Amino acid sequence: MLGKTAGSLYWMARYLERSENNARLIDAGFRIALTRSNTAEAEWRSVLVTAGQDGRFRQAHGEDYSSQRVVDFMLRDPANPSSILSVIKQARDNARTARTYLTREVWEAVNTSWMTLGALLKRQVRKDDLPDALAAIRRQNGQVRGALTGTMLRNDGFHFAQLGTFLERADNIARILDVKYYLLLPSVAHIGGSIDNVQWETILRSVSAHRAYRWLYGAEISALKIAEFLILYRQLPRSLAFCCERVEEHLGQIQRGYAEETEAGRMAAALCRDRLSAPIQAIFDGGLHEYLSGFLGATGALARQVERDYRFVE
Amino acid sequence: MLRGKGWGISFFDEMTGQTGEVRSPYRDYHDWFAQEDAARIQRKTQQAEAFFRTTGITFNVYGQDEADERLIPFDVVPRIISAGEWRRLSRGIEQRVRALNAFLHDIYHRQEILRAGRVPTELIARNEAFLPMMMGMDPPGGVYTHISGIDIVRTGADEFYVLEDNARTPSGVSYMLENRETMLQMFPELFARISVREVSDYPLNLLKSLSACAPPQCAGTPTVAVLTPGIHNSAYFEHSFLADQMGAELVEGHDLRVVAGRVQMRTTQGYRPIDVLYRRVDDDFLDPLNFRPDSLLGVPGIWDVYRAGGITIANAPGTGIADDKALYSYMPDIIEFYTGEKALLPNVPTWRCSEAEHLKEVLDRLPELVVKEVHGSGGYGMLVGPAASKKEIAAFRKKLEANPGNYIAQPTLSLSTVPIFTKAGLAPRHVDLRPFVLMSPQGITITPGGLTRVAMTRGSLVVNSSQGGGTKDTWVLED
Numbered sequence: 001m002l003g004k005t006a007g008s009l010y011w012m013a014r015y016l017e018r019s020e021n022n023a024r025l026i027d028a029g030f031r032i033a034l035t036r037s038n039t040a041e042a043e044w045r046s047v048l049v050t051a052g053q054d055g056r057f058r059q060a061h062g063e064d065y066s067s068q069r070v071v072d073f074m075l076r077d078p079a080n081p082s083s084i085l086s087v088i089k090q091a092r093d094n095a096r097t098a099r100t101y102l103t104r105e106v107w108e109a110v111n112t113s114w115m116t117l118g119a120l121l122k123r124q125v126r127k128d129d130l131p132d133a134l135a136a137i138r139r140q141n142g143q144v145r146g147a148l149t150g151t152m153l154r155n156d157g158f159h160f161a162q163l164g165t166f167l168e169r170a171d172n173i174a175r176i177l178d179v180k181y182y183l184l185l186p187s188v189a190h191i192g193g194s195i196d197n198v199q200w201e202t203i204l205r206s207v208s209a210h211r212a213y214r215w216l217y218g219a220e221i222s223a224l225k226i227a228e229f230l231i232l233y234r235q236l237p238r239s240l241a242f243c244c245e246r247v248e249e250h251l252g253q254i255q256r257g258y259a260e261e262t263e264a265g266r267m268a269a270a271l272c273r274d275r276l277s278a279p280i281q282a283i284f285d286g287g288l289h290e291y292l293s294g295f296l297g298a299t300g301a302l303a304r305q306v307e308r309d310y311r312f313v314e
Numbered sequence: 315m316l317r318g319k320g321w322g323i324s325f326f327d328e329m330t331g332q333t334g335e336v337r338s339p340y341r342d343y344h345d346w347f348a349q350e351d352a353a354r355i356q357r358k359t360q361q362a363e364a365f366f367r368t369t370g371i372t373f374n375v376y377g378q379d380e381a382d383e384r385l386i387p388f389d390v391v392p393r394i395i396s397a398g399e400w401r402r403l404s405r406g407i408e409q410r411v412r413a414l415n416a417f418l419h420d421i422y423h424r425q426e427i428l429r430a431g432r433v434p435t436e437l438i439a440r441n442e443a444f445l446p447m448m449m450g451m452d453p454p455g456g457v458y459t460h461i462s463g464i465d466i467v468r469t470g471a472d473e474f475y476v477l478e479d480n481a482r483t484p485s486g487v488s489y490m491l492e493n494r495e496t497m498l499q500m501f502p503e504l505f506a507r508i509s510v511r512e513v514s515d516y517p518l519n520l521l522k523s524l525s526a527c528a529p530p531q532c533a534g535t536p537t538v539a540v541l542t543p544g545i546h547n548s549a550y551f552e553h554s555f556l557a558d559q560m561g562a563e564l565v566e567g568h569d570l571r572v573v574a575g576r577v578q579m580r581t582t583q584g585y586r587p588i589d590v591l592y593r594r595v596d597d598d599f600l601d602p603l604n605f606r607p608d609s610l611l612g613v614p615g616i617w618d619v620y621r622a623g624g625i626t627i628a629n630a631p632g633t634g635i636a637d638d639k640a641l642y643s644y645m646p647d648i649i650e651f652y653t654g655e656k657a658l659l660p661n662v663p664t665w666r667c668s669e670a671e672h673l674k675e676v677l678d679r680l681p682e683l684v685v686k687e688v689h690g691s692g693g694y695g696m697l698v699g700p701a702a703s704k705k706e707i708a709a710f711r712k713k714l715e716a717n718p719g720n721y722i723a724q725p726t727l728s729l730s731t732v733p734i735f736t737k738a739g740l741a742p743r744h745v746d747l748r749p750f751v752l753m754s755p756q757g758i759t760i761t762p763g764g765l766t767r768v769a770m771t772r773g774s775l776v777v778n779s780s781q782g783g784g785t786k787d788t789w790v791l792e793d
Contacts, residue, residue: 001581002569003580004569005563099370099558099564100554100557107370111368156582254582258582260583311580
């Protein structure tokens, strides 16, 4: 397959995953802004930082972190290359470029997402309609994911798309934790110190894992447990461990298919081995922020190596 | 002498002729239509539109916002051609394409036709599409026009004319295929009632035809790729569709590079040679080293590989000379020169404005004529006399007088009509037809029918999609 096509499938999946993650971030931010109007601005700012959009937002709007401004900026500002509308457009452009490698179902799901969300986000979304709009974004993504896993051949194209999905997701989870780690720290330092209930729920909501957490840990709310859950719990599809295992697995499939080992493959194996085998206490002892920075650096380097090894660009 | 029959004001309707009685090719369809619920057909039309949108069968209009992807209007009433009519048409088309290919070979070799004085030398010399670099080149298999589209219009029950030859990179074949697909999905029962010849084997025939033209350096099964300018090109849907249907790679210039004397594509596992390149970019953009240095679309050095027999380029560079509308007026002579036969399909009578006598007549009769640029396409830059205002005609007259050699003129054709489906029922609209022709050393393949383009506006004679024209499924009936 063409290097460009592999790159397009990979980026199509990354952008789709990004749109969904950003929808979750907005959702979580919106909840907290509704319930705690005094910290709403700080909360929106941290959402923008997590999504990597704060710099651009300040350029356009200064310090005006009102719900309406932030939500509109993140949802549909065409000048914001990371707005959901921009990201969906880029996902679709990549899908068009790789059209010959997609099944009709996948292509139509991506194209329908673009059409549906384009119509939905044509005008500013009213506060009352926001939850529905965010749900629609997640739903559209679910349809693409379903078409992808339900109809695509398990060949290199599929694996490149999956690689994009899980690298993007891992990146997103690590950034959520990194922006919020200061909230988790005090409660670890002071045994018995209480963690802010609303905040932890926000974190879990950002990765759609608040229900799963309750099922597993019951009412016990602890910073260690939350971090363990999101970093090391292999059964959670939005944990770092799960994502990294998938990355390693799909790179393994690609290497086997091509009968050629690559540096990217070795880096993925090292990522799982070196960063996801220590217990959570050891991670905290070494510093959560340091750990997450190191993790983000490693996935970033891996992503660049994938592009080189598989010749996405010349 | 230029007044033929069929140029009258009344129009021939392919469904009802001139008498109002349903003509035999349309009888079964008409019976079916008569007992159908119009509301159901209306619903189906809307479904078809949604289907085209989700499938992404759209085109970008140049000069418009890139996000503005438009649908080509699709009409649900098929255009129907009888088996006998098609036999006659396809014989004429085959003869014409053979002659075109022989002409191109001659022009790029001994130029016998110029020496014989049958075609004026300056027509080639000033033809922008003429490529001196092709002189003496032998394209693999001797084929220049791997894919061509011969535009045909009808003016009466037995009157067919060739309006234009498209030997450069004719487009529209994906619409021919998707229109049929759409009709099959919407009205499966129709195809059980009426035996219509298949068109769906076009991509396979294209692949076979291109593979049969593999270059000398090709070893084993030829690797075919489609070269596209990219997703922002107006015909990108077609490029990806054809690549997909052939199982060929869809490449852009930056995917390709010359490695070890071959044109190779950058794959995830390194560079791999391409044998046949079905290019959907113009000659100018093929090779920035040898043609336009500012082009980013092509492949530096591909020309040298081509010369050395390392790749087949389809269509061959330099075939565009055959699209010239001044040259078109010589097609009857060209056909006779190379085949020894009279043209089976007549040309539309054409005035060459480069000739003083012709120009004078054209200027005298401007309000009744159609005037086209010799290198024009897509319905741009033309004058339709009867539809133009006095002011437009006066402005065009100035352009024409300033550069007469740039124009040809033709009578305003009474193009046949085929009904379209409207809310008020069936309504006649003017149509043309573009059959698609494949050529390889193994022979010529013409897909039954082709693309019917239809002017959606009442009375309009302009069928180009860039000007608001639509398309119809085209049926050739089984014997």
